[in-house]
Amino acid sequence: MTVSLPLVVTAAVLVGTGVYLMLERSLTRVLVGLVLLSNGVNVCFLVAAGRPGDAPLYDGSNAETMADPLPQALVLTAIVITLGTTAFLLAMAHRSWQLNGNDDVQDDIEDAAIRRLALADDVSEGYEAEGEDQPAERHDEDRGETREEERR
């Protein structure tokens, strides 16, 4: 199967720039990156579809010359899903701006707390609360008993 070079280059550049933008903090840039990336991936589908052909409108005899319909159906689905995703991310960017005054993606505070625990070689709060003290009580009883017996 031959490959058309312009398609490959376009797909590569769209994906590359998309990735670059998606690694940003600003949600709008991430979004633009996502749009570029989706467009790039849709071009990849064109490559996978093979050589161009007639529009896939069947008249009983042109099955041989028409373009592959399956990648087209998949791309159609992808295009519409991208619209939904874009809208959702936009709403998130707007909400983030409403709450924080910017649309930057923040680092997770909880994760940072866990990282501090890891650096301090400490155990989790849940473990502290559940684990350490109780068995000592039982042993104290034993020791208490020993002391008691000694006193007698």
Place this chain on the structure above:
Amino acid sequence: MLAFVLAHLLAAAAAPVLVRRVGRWTFAVLAVVPALTLVWALTATGTVLDGGAVTTVIDWVPAIGMEIALSMGLLQWVMVLVVAGIGALVLAYCSWYFHTGDDGLVAFSSAFMGFVGAMLGLVLADDLLLLYVFWELTTVFSYLLIGFDPLKRANRLAAMEALIVTTLGGLTMLVGMLLLGRESGTYRISDILANPPETSATVVVAVLLVLVGALSKSALFPFQFWLPGAMAAPTPVSAYLHAASMVKAGVYLVALLAPVFATVPGWHLVVLTLGTLTMLLGGWRALRQVDIKLLLAYGTVSQLGFLMVLFGIGTWTAALAGLAMLVAHALFKATLFLTVGIVDHQTGTRDLRELSGVGRAMPVVAVAATLAGASMAGVPPLLGFVGKETVWAAVLELTEGEVAGIPPYAGWLVVVGLMVGSAFTAGYTARFLWGAFWTKPGVEATPVAPVPPPFAAAPVLLAALSLVLGFAGYPLTDAFGLYAGTLPGPTEEYLALWHGLELPLLLSALTLAGGAALFVARSAVCRAGGLVSDHLSAEAAYRGAMRLLDRAAIETTGAFQRGSVSGYLAVILVVVLVLPGGATVLALSAGDGVDVVMWDRPAQVVLAVVMVVAAVVAARSRRRLRAVTLAGVTGYGVALLFLIHGGPDIAITQVLVETVSLVVFVLVLRRLPPFFSDRPLSRSRYWRMALGAGVGLAVAGFLLVAANARSSTPISEAFAEAAYDFGYGRNVVNITLVDIRAWDTLGEIAVLVAAATGVASLIFLDSRTSGIRRVRDIPYPSDVTKLPASGGRRVWLPGPRTLSPDRRSIIFEVVTRLVFHTIMVFSVYLLIAGHNLPGGGFAGGIVAGLALMVRYLAGGRYELDEAAPVDAGKLIGTGLFIGALASLLPLLLGGEVQRTYDTYLTLPGLGEIHLVSSVVFDIGVYLVVIGLVLDLLRTFGSRLDRHILREERGGDTGAERENRDRRAFR
């Protein structure tokens, strides 16, 4: 038989209702269920004692050969009597132990009943997998029972310990059972016992894995620590758990498997060594406890080791002794725990340093406890003594070296170990009876509340049984012989009080003397016990392991969950770069000739140049609007690429979607700052560039390699004909969407529904519905009255009146008025024609959405509501409903899901029309898409308009108001 197990589980479900109606008497009612089970088991006595078995088999999961197979032979019959009998008594006892209105009674009664049922199922199960299911059910119920009071840390901790230890064992056992079932070719226990698999390495491993489960359940060393902790549960639970269930499950399993697997290498080494060690360890620790309940708990650990040794030996005599001791232990341990419950309940303490003179205050209870204690210590004429006599005979057989796999010196070790262990038993029994009931000099008599007679009924009954069965040696020998008969070895021994003046009697006397000595020297023993460091215990190892687990989790989470979204993305992308990227490099360097042409159509080159430039500039842009517009340029470029490739459908859809996205972007961007937030140029930016370039190159390489790797004909070659023959349409892409891959499309519109809902909830926050407002609903100012106007003078559009004049464009309004209906008709045309020509539900829906968008842009939010006075949510929901309905309807017509039908209809004036059922599905899609666009307009358009308007009036920013609202909410 299954009915009895289910009855327990049903009763467990009914328990909460009962607790609300009759309070503590719930337990008395629940006790009827195990009591009936007991009666049923007794009616089966004849069958069982004739050597028969009661069996039920029901198919459960035939695919994996799993059956609900239940069977009751002698061993199971004994266990059922113990489980159901003691279960009924303990439940009845609970009615006096608890008070109506106690916290947690609902959960407790339910879990207890479930526990009895699970235990019953466990001993009746004749299928390894079924047994495992009940096994884990007992674990879960015991977890709930031990954690009876979740507010106390002791309960939580003990429950967790029991759960983790026994589940660990249980899972190990499951692996063993699966191996065993595989080797045997069946999971039916009776079949495996009848035709055991040849002893191979696999079988040895399987049996040892199963043993791990049994040992952990029965709290043998090194798992023994969970059992003393489990006495944090209420005393009736402890009585049942220690005497009749849970810990007996492990013993039962060993007893069940011993007839065929006792000779497996490693069996004797593991069971006898750990059993003896556990007996010594438990006894030694019991000798120095001050809490009489904890003393009994350690005593149970010791006794379980003892029972394990007996059943592990695998000879006729040992099996006989084992069963006698199993029954004896069930009777005396239940009695003792129940008396501890009474003492604790009536005095308020379990500390043997504080208890004094209790025996005088409750003589009946004291007598029952003494009888049970005597049975435990092995004093004649109680059942415990009868059992011990045969025990000594059984272990003395070991010293003769005639039992396969046990050399004489090992036999002697076992004899000595059991003797010392029995002396410990006698010692701590004396300590218990002294501690609980004696009048101690120098200690004030403990105040004791009077004991209601029914409260003491259960322990008295059980103690009496311990005594009566002591005289029933001959019938017991006959009965237990049925199980012992499945094992090898001499069969002369029998259960009796008097065997003559022989070695076993001497050993019994020696152990009692040793026990007496330990009791007399109790303070010295306690001191010696205190010297052994607690830190070396298995429990410390357990806690160390749990700590290690927690630490490992923290370290792993800290190392990998960095909390930065771009960090995660980078990790994913680096993997993409390394694995598929590396693979493409390898494939390309292998030199399999890549077949590249400079273009398919010359226009591709032009488009590629434009799109590359647009993408690069978009990535470098610092203005939001510019970046978005340039991304749009690439989108339109892609649409043109589709078109020249031969995909009119996707080209149309891409253009339409790109337009909608652009408008939506602009609607939101008017609220966001025009520039991206300023960030200092950092080194990480070059990393991002490098990663972007790397992934782009990887994609290019991948495309080249993958395109040249195609070796089969694509599946879609058959699509064209199939679309026409089964989908009755000529547009293959559309038929693919609504018929061939309709599931895909249904899933997709569901995603759209989710996305639209998400958008609406992020912007509206509180409610999904936007509240449609028509122009006529706007109230007139108080000083204005509306005069009835003469008809005929209609405005072009009603909405723009609500806008201030400087925001209006008359030309735009007029054009909108003129084209709106045309666009709507066109959208319906696309929807219907899509079956044979480019178009379809998606394209049609977006076109309709664009028509609404034009109305909104020309006349503001009131105009949008005039154009579509319907809630977007309803539209979307209806669309999804129609889509699902269209998928399911063919089922009613006798076809398969999403099958397409067609028919011809002749209409006067229009001629013959070809109706295809999949158009209905497409209408669903159409409505969902319109709803989505309408939702986007309502949220990003109307709602944000109102935000902006409110700010212009109020003067404060959205962020400030949000924060204020949230503070007020708190």
